[in-house]
Amino acid sequence: MTKQINLTIDGINISVEEGKTILEAARSLNIHVPTLCYHEDLCVAGNCRVCVVEQENVKNLPASCATPATEGMVIHTNSMKVRLARKHIVELLLSEHNADCTKCYKNKNCELQTLASQMLTGDHMFLDLVPDKKYTIDRFNTAIIKDDSRCIRCQRCVRTCEELQSVSALGVAYRGDKMKISTFFENPLFEVVCTNCGQCVNRCPTGALIERNYIDQVWDAIYDPTKHVVVQTAPAVRIALGEALGMAPGKIVTGKMVAALRRLGFDSVLDTDFTADLTIIEEGHELLSRLKKALVDKDPKTALPMATSCSPGWIKFIEHTFPEYLPNLSTCKSPQQMFGALTKTFYALKRKLDPKNIVSVSIMPCTAKKFEANRPEMRSSGYKDVDYVLTTRELGIMIKQVGLEFEALPEEHFDSFMGTSTGAAVIFGSTGGVMEAALRTVYEVVTGREVPFDGLNITPVRGTEGEVREATILIEKVKPEWRFLEGVELKCAVANGLAHAKTVMQNVRDGKANYHFIEIMACPGGCLGGGGQPIPTNRDIRSKRKSAIYEEDMGMPIRKSHENPEITAIYKDFLEKPLGHKSHELLHTHYTPRKRY
């Protein structure tokens, strides 16, 4: 048993495990010590100093986030000394900060603003340093905007980029009064190794890192009578949108979301889950065809393991970091882009619409999707397949803009076609979900039987945060045409967060791992922890979203992609067969090697 430490905080005695910080001890007493640089997902920096507290018989005020509790400590979290010091610190931050809050995208959703309002900063105590600062804004990127004038230099973004994502596109540069958060040589984000994952955006306490929003463009399209505006919603949006609208984490709001989108004025409210199912069919067959090439044709050029390609942050990461492994990526487009391509072809055909009058909008838990939609190769319909990508947060803003009382909305259903989906598609939103969905289908295609897991729940591949999940699925008693797979142990790996993706790829490169199929999601926990999801984020919130996803899966009448009737129909009416000519044209893509440096 770990040693217990006894201390007193604001007159209350408390015992905590050795190693716990003063902040953690205070929180367990429901004493709220303000923080800025501290973030539960990241290592402790202790640089903003706003969480200082007074310790009896100690001259200086320790930063509670960075100071372990010690035996007999007597702490005051709100003494006069502490209050003045904290106010000074917030005032100092404000003096360096472009506090033009009404012009800020994060207005009313800013941790610095909240502290300033609590502390009644009013007339600023100190000189305004902003005019001398020559701050710059990087708005050249399609996904993320970096505004140095809003930055408080807490380094959450730097730690996120390094610790969670192992990318370090952002770093700390210069020193003293010139210290700033910077890319290499202060280049714009689009020129560096940034994957657009948006994890920094999720953690930025102010408006220094935000998504590039396309809200006005979408309103323009909605109000344009000549335009038919189609919206698709990603699996992970429906379990997190509620948070952006004041609900507790972990609420499934699919029906209300659909109702809200109709009320916003979208002409057709459809579901990315449909193309998630389609992805499974295409990607599953791609995997089988690669296995056949490797095992039967013994083609040494067959790229295995095959890696999933749904996560655009991961795609850009591998393009920069492991370009020699691009052939290993599934050629399947992400569900968003398959959807976009079908919207302006199949859907247009069905609805007798001229694709040039269709505006295709997607609601994504993701900032990297904004970049993905703007890739030059994503125009296989002859038009830009997805015109605008909005994050879960942006949809939340739009719903607030029209004054909808979200919780009171009725539960409505997606339109058809391209609105029907399965539980397999829903779980795309969680790490391990694509793998599980693919296995549910692939196993059945090959053996004619359901996967041998209770209730179709392939728990061994359900990823967890902070680790690489490995699993082996034995394929046996196969159908005659798949004889070459008899007895094959399908080796799978599942990783979330690019730091773990890097580990997996290094293991593959160094020959330490012998996988057939790997699923990688750029964000912690998968899309449910995506860079476009409501703020704040932490493990607890993500685990509630995850439970909601699997709950939604269990509640779906159909839980295997190949049983989705709209999928069967689209192959019959339009695509003909998996990996067929039309599929290749519309649903598959290629990748671009990029420089890491």
Place this chain on the structure above:
Amino acid sequence: MATSDYLIQDLVEKYGRERTSLMPILQEVVQQKNYLSDQDMTEIAKELDLSAAQVFGTATFYSFLDTEPRGKYVIRVCKTITCDMHGKKLIIQTLEDMLKIKVGETTPNKKFTLLETNCLGWCHEGPAMLINEKPFSGLTLERIHDIISEYMHK
């Protein structure tokens, strides 16, 4: 930049690929080329398996690890109060006149860069300056003339 590549390869060979080698490598590149170019920094990042932003972050932290082109001779005049009290301003003026550049600038022939720096540790013999790594203290106008003339002819 073939020559650059060789230099960094050599330095990596000499110091190793650990992160602890970063400072010595950066220092030696600056010594040989007067500054760290973006190509050099990316090359170093690649060799040490760091991100370019990390190398840039370390380099820009240190006053002597210049990330913009500098002259062959970088003159750093101490601006601490004791040197200031003993005529540093006049020294700077003289240097500016002789080199025809302002503090922070490099001569067009890329021979001299004039900078100010914090305490050089010659407070008892101020004003003082460094030319590259060589210290000069007890500076007078005559001495400045002599020193700079000598360097101009080097």
Place this chain on the structure above:
Amino acid sequence: MSDAKLKRVDLIFGEYSNVKYKVLADTLIRSNEEILKDLLDSGLRGRGGAGFPTGMKWKFTAETPGNEKYVVCNADEGEPGTFKDKEILTRVPRKVFSGMAICGKVIGAKKGFLYLRGEYKFLLPDLLKELDQYHEFSKQLGHDFSIEIRLGSGAYICGEESALFESMEGDRGEPRNKPPYPTTSGYLGKPTVINNVETFVNVLMIMRLGPDQYKKLGTTDSRGSKVFSVSGDTPIPGIYELELGMPLERFVDEFGDGDTKAVQVGGASGFCVPRKKFKDTVIGFEGVPTGGSMMLFNSSRSMYNVLHNYLEFFEEESCGQCTPCRVGCQQLRKGIVAVKKGDKKSVYLDQLMKLSESMKITAKCGLGQSVANSFSSIVNNFKEEMIY
């Protein structure tokens, strides 16, 4: 000066023993317990400025389990007005290396580093020559402890011990959170003793003289001698080794130019003592501590200029990571400019004074914490010079 009133000491810069590395050889055959006991008895406190008892530091590190430990000599002397380490490394580098080698034995380290500030790179060739000799002798003595020199690159903050480790590890010199302290987690996260150049020499001298004789120098709180860097308005600037615990008045009598208005004790991060307080000020851990910098100012000097110079220094040399130091230094400097120009009323100085107090108790490391020292002592004592 002819009739020196202050006792000059010749401990640090005293001649080497006749036989090369004799003190080291004699010490290496003693037990660690004996060495530590002598160190603790001697009352030696770190000469970098903070004054932590050296014996305790070594003892803690020796007691920390682990087979990989380090000894680091902090030669990143950057405090304005300080140049004693340069002098020590020029004149008696052997004593420094010997002190480090003794530390290596006591704590069980096989590797030592001397972190030399980039401004002193010109010392490198001579230091390396001496280091070759050291390695030769340590081999002969069978002492498995090697020393490597690492260079800084112009960053004052790297004199802060944890920032120095960051720098050695190839990172930005940003101070770490404490705890953990270097005794348990220093260079590369391993137990590390880090001491100032002068401290290691003191250790060697204690080994040579024995604690009893060493203790005869100085006062109860401040044992031994101290190397002072004297600069500013003085006819005799330079390096002086004096006993600790001296009254400032006597120091000024000896080093001043007859018109001394203030002495800045301990550099930009130290305290400014005005003429009226010379009498009651003792230089040492019981009074005003110093890393050795003594800057004298006569009545022709503007203390506003002095303070502005210090604040500009801190503004640039702050690592920039913590709010109070990064922004506080900018506010203090711009604040006094605004008052001087009349853009702010003189009461704004009170506001700044409170800010400097907050910086002192909230900054992450000693740099930010010490800005208030010079700020409050100069503003308090020379308020009239700060105002328009």
